[in-house]
Amino acid sequence: MTDMLRWDTTRLYSSPDSPQLDRDFRKATTEAQAFRERYQGKVATLDAAGLLEALTSYEQLQETAVLPQLYGHLLFASDSEADSNKALMQRGMEFGNSLSCEVMFFDLELMAIPEADFAPLAADERLANYRHHLGAIRRFQPHALPEKEEQLLTQKNLTGIQAFAKLFDELTASLSYRMELDGEERDFTGEELISLLHHPEAAVRERALTVFLNGHAEQGIVLSTVFNTVALDHSQEMQLRSYSDPMQPTNLGNELSMEAVEHLMSVTEANFPLAQEYFRIKAKLLGMKRLKNTDVYAPVGECHKTYSFDQAKQLVLDSYSSFNPDYAPLIEGFFTERRIDVEPRQGKSGGAFCMGLTPKLPPYLLLNFTGNLRDVATLAHESGHGLHYLRSQEQTMVNYHAPLPLAETASVFGEMLLTSRMLAQETDREVKISLLCATIEDIIATTFRQVVLTRFEQRLHLERKDGLLSSDRLCTIWWEENAKLFGDSVEMIEAYRWGWSYISHFIHTRFYCYAYTFAELLVLSLYARYQETGPSFVPAFDSVLRSGGSRSPADTAALAGIDINDPGFWQKGYDMLGGLIAELKQQL
Template sequence: MTEQTDRELRWELSALYSGPDDPRWEADLKQGQAQAGRFRHDFRGRIASDQLSPELLVAVLQRYEALQKQGLKPYLYAQLLFAADSSPPAHKALLARAREAWSAASEQLLFFELELLQLDNERYLCLLKDPEVARYAHYLNQMRAHAPYTLSEEVEQVLKRKELTGREAFVQLFEELTASLRFRFAMPGEEEPREVTGEELLALLHHPEGEVREGAFATFLGRHAENALVLSSCFNNILLDHAKEVELRRYPDIMTPTHLSSETEPAMVERMMQVTEANYSLAQEYFALKRQLLGRERMKNTDLYAPLGGQSRQIPYAEAKALVLEAFGGFSPRLAEEAGAFFTERRIDALPKPGKGGGAFCMGMLPGQAPYVLLNYTGNLRDVATLAHELGHGVHYALSQGQNLFQYHAPLPFAETASVFGEMLLTRHLLDRESDPRVKIELLCAKLEDIIATTFRQNVLTRFELAAHKKRAAGLLSPEEYCELWWSENARLFGDAVEMIEPYRWGWSYISHFIHSRFYCYSYVFGELLVLALYQKYLEEGAPFVPRYLELLAKGGSQPPAELLKPFGIDLADPDFWQKGYDFVEGLLKELRALVEAG
């Protein structure tokens, strides 16, 4: 790879700051802290007052939004630097400095939301009648939903201050440890082992040789097992921290904070998970079909993403870019235009390297600041789907730029709407341009594997997380106990169709969602099934669907989920809604089976 090409595949952050030593970074951080202090001086005691006018509330909200943008910009920049390369001490120091400064500023700002919660309901509803206040209605309503579980300002300040040396410290420890791990492995075609990244090993799960797949995954998991003491300590302390918060705030359930933030009903989520488990047989049917296609006597979990036909097609990054933009453009030129800007403005960091965080993400940044995408692109078909996925997120953020900061991000269950839809557009684009039945089989397999990973597997992850939290409440968990919980939940999905390799007991230890976002994984199930419903409507309606979909993305988090879905005639309370998604999956399975039998 040429130096020029390598440079083009790294993101360019100079639109934010010229580098970690840019004096503007420190100046912005200090300015954010100073604004927080002035905000507290100017408005503390004036919010929880009968004299609060709509005009004053709007002025306060605008000031609050402006100072948050001021303080968050340097923090987000530090996160981007650290994610792309956690090795330099300067990157670690910058992120630590940003976290500490933002924590201090947040303490100054706690009074604002606490005073808003003290407003009596009649006064609050009166304020909402003002059109300018109503622009913030969804944010204000969501905030007040947390009122029963909010503590005094003094207690909230102590919790915020202690978080730096508590939960946040273990989050950073997990990030630094997992990003620093190196693996000795003889890559295919090489005689001697060498140092490789975790992403390079995980990419080998798509290698045509079973021994390579199993060896790579076993090496990856084994290295994590060697760090069991630190990893299990991170899990134990983060789970204990959550349990103490639930106890302190008197939440009725360990998932209550997530439900409040996601605007989901516990009964609805549980029903969705039960329907998912009732359809585990669809996954097992696919696993049996994949085993037949591979010609294997038994199916291991390292065979799930094995390429068909004994070869793993490598897709150059330039081709992946073209495929995704073509797929997006076939749906809407606006979608392709917004996605294309990530490439022309160099807002994608694509190549795996030592010190870089694993996986992929899109950082939405702020209204007025363009989003960025991080990938670990190794050239397989799944990486192309990941590119479509993260650019879907990016388009979502780009279209919702018109929202205020508090309503910029979509509710958690909608966070995956554009990303999964982008993957569906890519799959259909690839299928439509392909005439070879063997390639169509490969594409359908890839799509079904993706749906299985995004629904059934994420359901397994959620059940594991719930089980771990509940068991941790009774006492410290050993690494072996985490392994057993993980093994048990995965066994429910795989049944007799898939044999798990022994090192897979450590599969829980590298999944960052457990560390960063409690119970986030069920949102993938929600998002995938919702997208299947939306995509089915697109197939039925064609062009008239497009502007309504773009409007949905542009609304960001400005409305509750039920309101966002009204234009599409979708009712999340419908008991049969979740099953319709799996009926769609069953249709894909039938299409695949017909192609296999015809061959």
């Protein structure tokens, strides 16, 4: 049975020493060299037919090159302690770095085409499928450097930012924690300790988070060095590329203005009192004067209820199938084809993710399932990511991945489907209260908390420009930003000062976190539209998933009748949250 809970990657390669791996690495290298020889210095001379041929060749190269790299990522995520996995992961990083240097001329030459020449080229119907992709590349033209400088930056990343990210992953995956539970002292993984935040006993919750964060504090020298290095590297690159703000490259990639992102976060912060109101309600439900931050996810109602993985799987399948029967077999494939890794274990990456490979290959899911309600929701969430990747497989390689603001659309919508189904089926008032609390907490975590994380990250990058940040300073920034959310409704435990130290988004993807807020509020609007229109909404939602990254966030949302430029758009989501809190009050 254990084998069925671990993914099977042999459909990609038979093993880390498969001869096919070597062949694919060599094939991609040969294709990259041939692409450079054919097109370097000639991109600006291509007509529409020639550019279409070049883009098609570029996508084929990417298809070949990405598979061995992502295979290495999957093996490393499932077991970062195996030397063979480490070696393949490193080989993939070095190979990807070299390949990027070989073909980066293509984007740079596309950027350099004068607008007067580019506009009629992009308007040609033969390039319609690539129009958005080409525009996305050209947005970065003011910040591009000459090719040799771009190559040097990319090459140095291997021993710089990428090396520190790999160190962070290996260190955090290797940590083990010793704690007493139910009269027995034993070793825990980090995921097992985090899952205890859903334990019915307050003392256990506080002890679990304290042990987990103290374990990170013991690695404070390494972790603070990693965070400082990430911020310094980003700062230096921003200077080289003449960006005005640390968030600017992320916002450009997301096709959102600085003003739009700031408005999103400001509206969120203005609604912090909603979260504080909920925290006070939950304190009463738990019989406490005031919550500690270790109590935020404490179970309410049927606090001892746990779910087997088979139960969780069926709940998720039923939820998606009730919305669109076509979705169930797609999600079922993760289980029948063993493209999901379920159990927590030493050396395995923490958290959960879905990895999309290419439009021609199915995605893989990683979980750390411990049986609580949050884990069921996580399965629904990651299954939504997988569904999104599968539906966008009608796109070609450059349009396969949805932009960050839309990357969470199917996943968060799937959680809403799960919650609504469970609420509709439940007749017990106490269980309904528990489900409502879980839903509200999830929205708080996916909107308010993500803005707190983004504000921390902003301060990390802005303050690091003035000098090295000590562990104490990082802890203080984290404490201050979280205090704005909690106000006087929640008491933070002392160990929570180190809450910044395990969040991998800060290391791997600059300013990713506000995309969760964007997606959650978008999904609340999408779900409200579904409630209003019923089954007729399904094709519109499916068109959002199928579009992948072929449109801007605004144009993609418009497919479902949503205008993200409406000045009141973000507040509508928080009004819906307020409605859920009011519904909870009626149940009390």
